[in-house]
Amino acid sequence: MSDPIPPMPTQAPATFSRGWWLAKIEACNRCAPFAPVCLALLVFGVAGLCAWYYPPNIRDTPYLKGSIDLLLPEMQTNLNFTATNFTPGQKARLEEQARYVSGRINHHFRMMQYYYSNYYVALFLGSVYGGFAAISLLLLTKVGWEKGGPCLVTVFLTTTVCVIFFFAFPAWSQKEQNATKNKALYVRYLGLLPDPHTFVAINDYDRDSKSTNAVTFKEFILHLDSEMKKANDIAVAFDATKGPIYNLATDKALK
Numbered sequence: 001m002s003d004p005i006p007p008m009p010t011q012a013p014a015t016f017s018r019g020w021w022l023a024k025i026e027a028c029n030r031c032a033p034f035a036p037v038c039l040a041l042l043v044f045g046v047a048g049l050c051a052w053y054y055p056p057n058i059r060d061t062p063y064l065k066g067s068i069d070l071l072l073p074e075m076q077t078n079l080n081f082t083a084t085n086f087t088p089g090q091k092a093r094l095e096e097q098a099r100y101v102s103g104r105i106n107h108h109f110r111m112m113q114y115y116y117s118n119y120y121v122a123l124f125l126g127s128v129y130g131g132f133a134a135i136s137l138l139l140l141t142k143v144g145w146e147k148g149g150p151c152l153v154t155v156f157l158t159t160t161v162c163v164i165f166f167f168a169f170p171a172w173s174q175k176e177q178n179a180t181k182n183k184a185l186y187v188r189y190l191g192l193l194p195d196p197h198t199f200v201a202i203n204d205y206d207r208d209s210k211s212t213n214a215v216t217f218k219e220f221i222l223h224l225d226s227e228m229k230k231a232n233d234i235a236v237a238f239d240a241t242k243g244p245i246y247n248l249a250t251d252k253a254l255k
Contacts, residue, residue: 036154043129043158047166050125055117074190075109077102081200086217094217097224098196101189104231108186111235115179119170126166133159181235188231196224 058064077098081091136156140148170176195205199220207215215223 036150039151039154040158043155043162047125047129047162051121051166054121054125055114058117058120059113071109074193075102075105077193077196079196079200083200083203085203090217090221093221094196094200094224097221097228098193100228101193101196101224105186105189105193108182108189108235112179112182112186115175115182119175119179122166122170122175126163129159129162129166133163178235181233185231185233185235192224192227192231196220 077095079095079098086094133156136152136159139152140156143152145153199205199215204215205220
């Protein structure tokens with residue numbers, strides 16, 4: 001009895017061909033019954049961890065901390081009273097105003113950092129997940145939705161959700177506008193702080209009118225109050241119109 005003819009070995013598909021991708025996707029789908037759920041949890045978990053950890057890490061980088069350390073002396077108040085024509089009440093009020101201005105400078109500087117770092121991270125993560133969504137969509141169009149399997153479909157859907165969130169949430173919370181407003185207020189208060197330092201040293205300050213008339217302590221304190229009122233603002237805003245709006249009546253009509 002002659003030996004049976006052994007079956008011809010099947011030829012492996014070419015790398016990155018349609019058959020190669022189908023084999024890889026099928027192997028991934030067979031690896032575990034809960035693979036799609038695990039993939040979804042992995043994608044959303046990584047997105048949440050990056051959005052939570054990355055912004056503070058950016059603000060604490062040595063380069064940014066070194067730059068901030070150079071700016072800190074400009075934001076502090078340590079009035080050195082060389083002039084003597086003031087009362088104890090006027091001195092106390094001027095020191096209080098300087099502390100108020102310094103506090104606002106630090107507040108708007110920290111808020112500017114916060115909004116800019118979070119806005120940058122949102123755009124960065126949106127771009128990264130957009131790349132993953134584009135790659136998964138390319139693979140789905142190459143092998144087809146049915147043969148792509150639940151794992152590839154899960155990757156595409158979850159990364160698409162992440163892209164929508166990371167690009168829509170900054171617009172809804174107005175991160176860019178809030179950062180710009182806080183930057184403007186920071187610069188305005190920072191320009192106001194040198195006035196009391198200069199005034200307690202030489203009994204004058206840089207006035208736009210370039211007037212040569214002497215300014216009393218009372219007039220300067222009232223001037224500083226007026227300028228602080230003009231700049232008094234808290235730059236925190238949201239735009240609810242940027243979020244999704246669901247019309248339940250329309251949804252029922254469509255059903």
